[in-house]
Amino acid sequence: AQTVTQSQPEMSVQEAETVTLSCTYDTSENNYYLFWYKQPPSRQMILVIRQEAYKQQNATENRFSVNFQKAAKSFSLKISDSQLGDTAMYFCACNAGNNRKLIWGLGTSLAVNP
Amino acid sequence: DTGVSQDPRHKITKRGQNVTFRCDPISEHNRLYWYRQTLGQGPEFLTYFQNEAQLEKSRLLSDRFSAERPKGSFSTLEIQRTEQGDSAMYLCASRPTWLAGPYEQYFGPGTRLTVT
Numbered sequence: 462a463q464t465v466t467q468s469q470p471e472m473s474v475q476e477a478e479t480v481t482l483s484c485t486y487d488t489s490e491n492n493y494y495l496f497w498y499k500q501p502p503s504r505q506m507i508l509v510i511r512q513e514a515y516k517q518q519n520a521t522e523n524r525f526s527v528n529f530q531k532a533a534k535s536f537s538l539k540i541s542d543s544q545l546g547d548t549a550m551y552f553c554a555c556n557a558g559n560n561r562k563l564i565w566g567l568g569t570s571l572a573v574n575p
Numbered sequence: 576d577t578g579v580s581q582d583p584r585h586k587i588t589k590r591g592q593n594v595t596f597r598c599d600p601i602s603e604h605n606r607l608y609w610y611r612q613t614l615g616q617g618p619e620f621l622t623y624f625q626n627e628a629q630l631e632k633s634r635l636l637s638d639r640f641s642a643e644r645p646k647g648s649f650s651t652l653e654i655q656r657t658e659q660g661d662s663a664m665y666l667c668a669s670r671p672t673w674l675a676g677p678y679e680q681y682f683g684p685g686t687r688l689t690v691t
Contacts, residue, residue: 465617496679498682504684505682505683505684505685506618506666506668506682507682508679508681511679552617552618554617560623560630560631561606561670562608562620562623562631563608563610563618563620563668563680564620565617565618565619566617567615567616567617568615568616568617
């Protein structure tokens with residue numbers, strides 16, 4: 462069975478600062494993918510960044526980057542130059558197997574303060 | 576590409592009533608997923624379709640829940656004899672499978688169900 466753990470229920474950061482959200486996962490699959498999704502208040506889930514497990518290079522999308530440590534099964538998200546619009550719930554998710562269903566963490570509520 | 580749409584966005588119903596939600600995936604996305612998200616939690620997988628075939632159902636999907644995707648396009652999720660514990664956000668997502676890769680699932684805005 463797959464599990465995803467986010468150990469930080471809430472975090473806050475000052476605008477323009479950098480923040481790192483933690484995620485650990487467990488899966489017996491060799492072929493899997495990891496995602497960070499963002500869910501702003503009362504708005505829909507959108508993808509922030511993805512990482513293929515077979516790639517050693519950490520994914521980067523503009524101000525968002527990950528630190529993927531495969532041996533440790535760790536997948537943290539770093540947000541640089543935080544903006545007020547980054548305020549949201551952030552979910553770490555993993556998919557594996559033929560069905561590719563997503564297994565989710567409980568989320569981290571991030572508040573960016575002006 | 577108009578995105579995944581869900582209808583209704585909000586539904587308030589009395590306990591014991593039946594409700595039906597609709598999801599329209601992105602055109603030509605042959606995989607469609609349903610998730611349930613309760614307040615303060617991450618989404619939980621309910622079921623998924625490849626085209627019109629329902630290939631997996633979670634144990635969370637009790638006998639009161641049924642999902643269909645009759646023509647491989649839109650999908651419906653019906654809950655019979657609703658209970659207060661069914662109150663949640665019901666999320667639909669779709670993705671293509673004709674290309675290899677980690678293509679993410681695209682989510683709709685969700686249907687928020689409140690059972691009184």
